[in-house]
Amino acid sequence: MGDNIALTEAVYYILLSSFEPMHGYGIMQNVEKLSAGRVRLAAGTLYGAINTMLEKHWIEALPIEKNSRKKEYSITDEGRNIVDQELKRLRELLHNGEIIIGGTKK
Amino acid sequence: MRRTMYKWFWAWDFEKEEKWLNEKSAQGLQLIDVGFCRYTFEEDQQGKYQYRLEILNNHPSTAKNIAYIRFLEEMGVEHVGTLFKWIYLRRKASEGSFDIYNDLDSRIDHLKRMSNLFFWILLINLFALCLNVANSIQFGNTSSIVCVYVSAAMVFLLAFGILTVSTKKGTLQKERLLRE
Numbered sequence: 046m047g048d049n050i051a052l053t054e055a056v057y058y059i060l061l062s063s064f065e066p067m068h069g070y071g072i073m074q075n076v077e078k079l080s081a082g083r084v085r086l087a088a089g090t091l092y093g094a095i096n097t098m099l100e101k102h103w104i105e106a107l108p109i110e111k112n113s114r115k116k117e118y119s120i121t122d123e124g125r126n127i128v129d130q131e132l133k134r135l136r137e138l139l140h141n142g143e144i145i146i147g148g149t150k151k
Numbered sequence: 152m153r154r155t156m157y158k159w160f161w162a163w164d165f166e167k168e169e170k171w172l173n174e175k176s177a178q179g180l181q182l183i184d185v186g187f188c189r190y191t192f193e194e195d196q197q198g199k200y201q202y203r204l205e206i207l208n209n210h211p212s213t214a215k216n217i218a219y220i221r222f223l224e225e226m227g228v229e230h231v232g233t234l235f236k237w238i239y240l241r242r243k244a245s246e247g248s249f250d251i252y253n254d255l256d257s258r259i260d261h262l263k264r265m266s267n268l269f270f271w272i273l274l275i276n277l278f279a280l281c282l283n284v285a286n287s288i289q290f291g292n293t294s295s296i297v298c299v300y301v302s303a304a305m306v307f308l309l310a311f312g313i314l315t316v317s318t319k320k321g322t323l324q325k326e327r328l329l330r331e
Contacts, residue, residue, distance in 0.1 A: 053331050055254060069225055088226040089205065089251035092219060093260075115225055 068115040163312040172202040185232035200241040201249035262320040273309040
């Protein structure tokens, strides 16, 4: 599952956010904080991404607590695998970029 | 105080409609309800809200769409009104610039939903046009000829709408080749 796929920024940051159970609004705020305000998830974009990731079982919806109406999401083992693969891919991108560009600088 | 205005927008010009609603907001008129060509505003603080329109896959009252609208509300987005498959949304301008989608894929999907709908309406009208042409050949009276013109006009108009939306979609798809 998930061979050679490049995650979108939104998906990558949503996965990172869901290492701790979080509801939609919390994810949006967390992603903005992680990226120092650079990545802002529009509500519809976030909703689409969450639903696709639920279907793929990368995240799961936690049972709704009594005093809360908001659904919380948490990463699954499958999701953790995807993040690991993505980190590997990102390292490769970074590595190659630095070799070529860093080489000329040195 | 409330004020009602009547105005016509073509569905494919939804961005113009959004712009008009945001101009009204800047003047201190905040949309609180919509109907067919009818807009109800309430006088409120200037520029308090930003407005956006979205076309959904089905009618907004289906369970799936109710869940979606509830999610939007959790995110600080208010559902102001519904017209057919369209929903009118707003968010406080103080929370920053308001978009429903900020990735290209979702924006392309949104335009696809629109052109699909126009396509089906076009097919129905094309069918009506054929019937009307057959009718006018058989009877040749004025009313049957008028029907031919009306349905032909509808077909052209819808084709124009599909073309407009497809052009927008094409621009985004080209950009999608380069970035997310």
